[in-house]
Each structure stands twice: as structure tokens, then as C-alpha cells.
Amino acid sequence: MGSNSVEDYSWIDDVGGGSDGEFRWSLDGLGDLPPASGVSIESSYGDVSCLEQIGSRKRARNELCNGPKSKACREKMRRNRLNDRFVELSSVLDPGKPKSDKASILSDTARALVQLRSEAQQLRESNEKLEDTIKDLKAEKNELRDEKMRLKADKEKLEQQLKVRSLPPTGFLPHPAAFHAAAAFHAAAAFHA
Known part of the structure; x- marks a missing residue:
């Protein structure tokens, strides 16, 4: 020196x-x-x-610094990066709050993480309940669809039965010769009257 x-x-x-x-x-x-x-x-x-x-x-x-290979320079750069990350973390946690010490930043971060984890767990549970509800509703929808198809088939069957009953019976038509005899009888009665 x-x-x-x-x-x-x-x-x-x-x-x-x-x-x-x-x-x-x-x-x-x-x-x-x-x-x-x-x-x-x-x-x-x-x-x-x-x-x-x-x-x-x-x-x-x-x-x-005397060069990037100097231990002191590397340590200073590491500390600067850490300090920058602490500042970023502080601004993310509470943007309006002034910069505070590292211990309070870490404790605030830990508290925020615990809160976020509990919220995430609640959302997972809520999501599972909703998925169960969706499964139940889909099963009920399928049951209703089957019941609707069954009722529609019953309705068509009843309509066919109604049409069949409203038609005159085809098995009881008189023979045409008998029809003529009855007509002749009615015609003779009308003539004599």
C-alpha cells in the first residue's frame, strides 16, 4: 500500500x-x-x-467495485438485490404504507400468506360443494328427461286409444243385403204413410 x-x-x-x-x-x-x-x-x-x-x-x-469477481462487490450486489426485493414486497403488501423495516415486511408477508392460504382453502371447499351440486343437478336433469320421454310416450298411446274409440266400430257393420232389406222396409213405410 x-x-x-x-x-x-x-x-x-x-x-x-x-x-x-x-x-x-x-x-x-x-x-x-x-x-x-x-x-x-x-x-x-x-x-x-x-x-x-x-x-x-x-x-x-x-x-x-474493483470487478464482478470481488467478494465484497458480489456481496454488495446481493444485498442491493435483496433490498430491492424487500421494497417491491413492501409495495405489493401495502402500496400506501411507507417503507418499513425488513422484520415488519416479513411479518406482514407471513400474515398475508396465511390469510391467502385460508381463503384458497375456503374457495376449494366451496368449489367442491358446487361440483357436487352440479353432479346432483345433472342426475336430476337426466331423471326428468327420462320421465318426460315416458310421459310423452304415454300421451301418444292415450291419443291413439282415443282415436280408436272415437271411430265407429268396423266389426258391427250390417251386411249389404241386410242393409238393402232395412232400406226397403223404411222406404215402404214411408211410401204408405
Whole structure:
């Protein structure tokens, strides 16, 4: 490290040393020491616009990340994606509600899921009842159709019987010779009268 910067310790990600909290805590007290050999911290950085404030307690970080293969950069991208998903989840749950902490977002989500599951179960049960009702109604419809066909056949049978009874009986017609004799008798009676 060419500079005397206490804040520039991003190399620890590559080395894999202790936790950031331990290292930062041990170096916090060294930030007040004057730089060695008269080199100022600001001039050793070149472009300080993309680094965080030196007085900050957070680790100095290049906002562009050193490359997608850097563990810290991948972790930051993962956290950003998670935070974006939490914001989306919060807006889906309650669009008018301001952004809240992750714990309340998760508890609201769990409550909403439980409610949706119970509603889905009620809808399934209602659907099953309706399907049973449909089956019963179809069976009743088939029974009514059969009864209608039976009644229609009975009606046609009764109509045929009625037609047969309303016709004069064909088996009792007198013989034509007897008919002439009766007609002659009626004609003679009418003549004598």
C-alpha cells in the first residue's frame, strides 16, 4: 500500500483475515496520527470523488467495485438485490404504507400468506360443494328427461286409444243385403204413410 491510509483496507477481502469489525476497531484509533513523511492523505488518493469520507467510520469503498469477481462487490450486489426485493414486497403488501423495516415486511408477508392460504382453502371447499351440486343437478336433469320421454310416450298411446274409440266400430257393420232389406222396409213405410 503506497499511502499511509488507515481507511483504505479493502485488501482484507482478498487476504481473508479477521472480521471487518475487529480490524476496523483496532485501526480506528490510528486515524488521528499524522501521516508519515509529510504526505497528506488526500493527495495520495488521486481521485477522491468515488471514495467515502475519511472521517467516516465505514470502510472506504470505491463505488464502482474493483470487478464482478470481488467478494465484497458480489456481496454488495446481493444485498442491493435483496433490498430491492424487500421494497417491491413492501409495495405489493401495502402500496400506501411507507417503507418499513425488513422484520415488519416479513411479518406482514407471513400474515398475508396465511390469510391467502385460508381463503384458497375456503374457495376449494366451496368449489367442491358446487361440483357436487352440479353432479346432483345433472342426475336430476337426466331423471326428468327420462320421465318426460315416458310421459310423452304415454300421451301418444292415450291419443291413439282415443282415436280408436272415437271411430265407429268396423266389426258391427250390417251386411249389404241386410242393409238393402232395412232400406226397403223404411222406404215402404214411408211410401204408405
